[in-house]
Amino acid sequence: MEKDLVADFDAKREVYNSFAKTVSDLLERLLLAKKTSYHSISFRCKARDSLERKVDAKQRYNALEEITDLAGARIITHFSDDVDVVASMVESEFKIDRANSIDKRASLDPDRFGYLSLHYVVSLKREREKLQEYSAFKGMKIEIQIRSILQHTWAEIEHDIGYKSSVEVPRATRRKFSRMAGLLELADQEFVSIRSELQKYEKSVKLEILKNPEKVALDKITYLDFICSDEKCVSMDSEIASACNFKFFEEPKNVAKQLDGLLFFGLRTIEQLKKSLIENEREIMRRAADVTAQLDTSDKPRFVSRGISIFYLSHVLAANSKDPEVIEAFFAARGIGGTKFKEYLLQFAR
Template identity: 45%
Template sequence: MSSKEIIDEFEQKISIFTSLESMTSSLLGALITQADIQVHSVTSRTKDIQSLSSKINRPSKSYESLLDVTDLVGFRITTYFSDDVDKVASLIEQEFFVDKANSIDKRKSLEPDRFGYMSLHLVGEHKSSRLKLPEYIRYKGIRFEIQIRSILQHAWAEIEHDIGYKTSKEVPDPLRRRFSRLAGLLELADEEFQSIKYGIESYRHNLPEKVSNSPEDVLLDLESLGYFINTDSKILLIEEEMRKLFCCESLTQPEDEVLSHSLGFLNRMGVHKLSELSLLFKEQERYILPFLKVWLSSDAQLKVSKGISLLYLTYVNLARVGDQVNAEYVLSSAPFLNISQLASDIIQAWKEVEI
């Protein structure tokens, strides 16, 4: 077929390709979600006529038919971490037929004089099992390209494309070293983010054993605080009592904002370890419900989320001390509109509590 015939056929079938783009993009998103892989984005595009014409008219290219063009429809999956690139690739190889002869891992083929790194490019098409479905049958024989790369790889590729330099030979000498340093920093950052991710996963995995064996050594952070409120029997019991008191249907999942505020308040009160929090809760727990009956008596829409008792534990502890200045200091770690008024209201509510 001539270039004109290929372009004419593409114009006639453009609706098929745009439909393929839409259907496959949705499918990729659903598959990634189902596999529980966190990605930054899934984007797609169908070539326009000008882009196709430019591609098939290159002297180095030779196409006998429209379907010889493997990237008429393209998808880009941007992951947060570099190891997720391979996880996504494995998922795609399970769910699609991958044309390995036309696919390329540009991370491995990167030449020494290139800056940065590129993405994994897979050429695929829908498997025969999916093509039997009425909504997919029209896509038989159409290949498409799926690019997968981390968000930092994507950032480099976009900037590199905008600047226009692809090898060290193309870069003016005064700028060459700066390019190299930047490429190295991005690669290091990618590896460090990956290492931090593994570190967090390891910390979470070992946290139960550490809490069980040596709680006095466990520092308070969002991870240890989250584990504590989900496993401590006294926390679970008092929050169930709160749920019944305010007629809530069920305990909702911990709210990050509430946990963050509670952590900030506790730290400002000098509570920095899990053992210290456990002791404080043991000392103050009997006051929490009586305080709430006064503090929230007019609030009919209360949501009892896991960990909310720690927020009110803070209020009770500040109220019992009755020090306005100290209360304002502790509460100032959160963006309340009127810290002074809140501190005053907490102390006043405590005066009405009957123990």
């Protein structure tokens, strides 16, 4: 019987591999459509030697269709609570084999170590099986694993070490395993907490900028809000983009370097940034004009990040120092530079 099952699998291996890839692609499209964030999606077809070991060990399979993990897909989420979000999507989009599906997170005994994931055994729903691109996979089952990055990290290390059960681990080492599992679980929870705090902060920052701009520190969230909502900044960016034939990226880039440049000149709050932008508007536009003179504006538009006026503000502040050492220190902080550019900035303020 074992040889018959393995031979049957050899004949159908490509179908199972195609099924795993098709389901993986489907999962990717579904998560994208639902705007659900994830780290990665992978798929696999069971290895022949793995199947041989399984069939030999269990001695209870009569047909290939009884083995539910010949095709597999794995979804790795960024956060542990996203596992349940993805699980809800799987529940709604696939036919679930409840008898063979298991939430191993709930089955983890308190005295055991380790991270375990959510395992579904599913097949395509009837309405999807009727579609031509899925018809070859009618009745086939696939195992879908869902786990967070840290859960996956534990599983991979545990697998690499070679111990799958606490009883296999030497007593002297078992306590370290338990401690590490606890640390990873705590880290998973803390990452969820940090994300929630950042989301709350992002929602409240607009009101805080209106009420107390002098108290609102510059960080990634406040900076991005400023370049998208401050009237002066938006107006200057638009004028520069028009003159230089620039277009803006959908998502601003190099925010950290931009902040480093502002902090170098002591701009630490939204109010300080706004004041400096207004005070140096004339010089900023002169810097933009110099850039325009060096570009062929008849070419295709060049893409830049919003906040280009603030980028040029940092150049103006460097030039206003009239000090070569300050300019070089600014170059180091901002990650730009060059002898010609230094000479340009020294001449710019004269």
